[in-house]
Amino acid sequence: MLIREMVGQTFGQRWHYQHLLVERVPFAWHYHPEYELTLTRRARGMRYVGGDVAPFGELDLTLVAPNQAHTWQAQSRADGQTQEVQVIFFTREWLEQLTTGGLPELTGFADWLRKVQQGVVISEACTRRLVPLFDRLHQSRGLDRLSCLLQIFGQLPRDNEARLIGGAPAPEYQDKRVETALAWLHEHYRDPVTLADLAGVTRSSEATIKRLLREQLQDSMTGLLAQLRIGHACNLLITTQMPIQLVAEESGFPSPSHFYKQFGLAKAMSPAAFRKRYHLRRAAQEDAPAMQSSLIRAQSD
Structure with missing residues (x-):
């Protein structure tokens, strides 16, 4: 299930920092109105951002819109x-x-953010340069921590090898009816949903909510539903041996044929091919010989 995450503040500032040490990173499909810049280390798996699903390696830095x-x-x-x-x-x-209240130096970063669509995957080279700043960010407090944050912001627009994740740029202003529509779709994407349902939830006409989604998100209700459902389906394909027809049903698709068509359009491969390429158990089995070889070399050294 996709949930609306509540984000707090750091020492009274209107930004928030979290640090986690975990044995594994679980699938937790969620969203929130804040930008999220996430650095993962010593992890290897799959990253889901909107309709983009891709593997990530031992060091990954991604900005989510x-x-x-x-x-x-x-x-x-x-x-x-x-x-x-x-x-x-x-x-x-x-x-x-x-930016407007005394730090015009942030203008470049603010302008860069306006180009961000669903998110940005930062290049490995840039990520490695930023690791010492993330270390300082974690260890410091007060102005030193804020200084680290601003230095990180300053480096991101300089990454010419960053990969923009497609989709609509985040709007400067978002109508409350669009926020309501997104929240409701995130909660009900596995259910049968109609435009009339969405119009009722947002207390607007079907034509109005359709126009608002197109103007502010450059997308449609069916496009948003497809993103959410395919993301859910990818998780089931990667982590379970569930039959593909059941994956389609559990993800909210009205029929297997519709699922196959939408999945092929989004991923340029079949669900079976996606499972074969990215299934976590298979990936772990393939990584095991390399890990064992690495341990043997370390012991011999």
């Missing part, structure tokens, strides 16, 4: 090491206030 359904998923490591996750949440409103 507001209200985009997302999660990371990684199994426990064979060597027993913990996986580290550092997360920075912030809002566009807070950033704009800083």
Whole structure:
């Protein structure tokens, strides 16, 4: 199930920092109105951001745009090491206030954010350069911590190898009816949903909510539903041996044929091919010989 995550503040500031040490990163499909910049270390698995599903490696830094359904998923490591996750949440409103209220140096970062669609995957080279700043961010407090944050912000637009995740750019202003529609779709995407249902929830006409989704998200209700359902289906394909027809049903698709068509359009491969390529148990089995070889070399050294 996809949930609306509540994000707090860090020492009274209008941004929030989290640090987690975990044995594994579970699938937890969620969204929130804040930007999220997440650094994962010593983890390997799948990253889901909106309709984008891709593998990630031992070091991954990704920015997620507001209200985009997302999660990371990684199994426990064979060597027993913990996986580290550092997360920075912030809002566009807070950033704009800083930019206009005395920190015009942030203008470049604010302009770069306006180009962000569903998210951005930062290149490995840039991520490695930023790791020392994330270390300082975790260890510091007060102005030193804020300084680290601003230095991270300053580096991101300089990454010419970053991969933009497709979709509509986050709007400068979002109608409350669109926020209501997104929240309701995130909660009910596995149920049969009609435009009339969405119009009723938002207290608007079908034509109005259809127009608002197109204007502010450059998408339709069916497009948003497909993203959420395919993300859910990808998780089931990767983590279970559930029959594909049941995966389609559990993800909210009205029929297997519709699921196959939508999945093929989104992923350019069949559900079976996706499962074969990315299934976590299979990936773990393939990684095991490499891990064992690495341990043997370390012992011989």
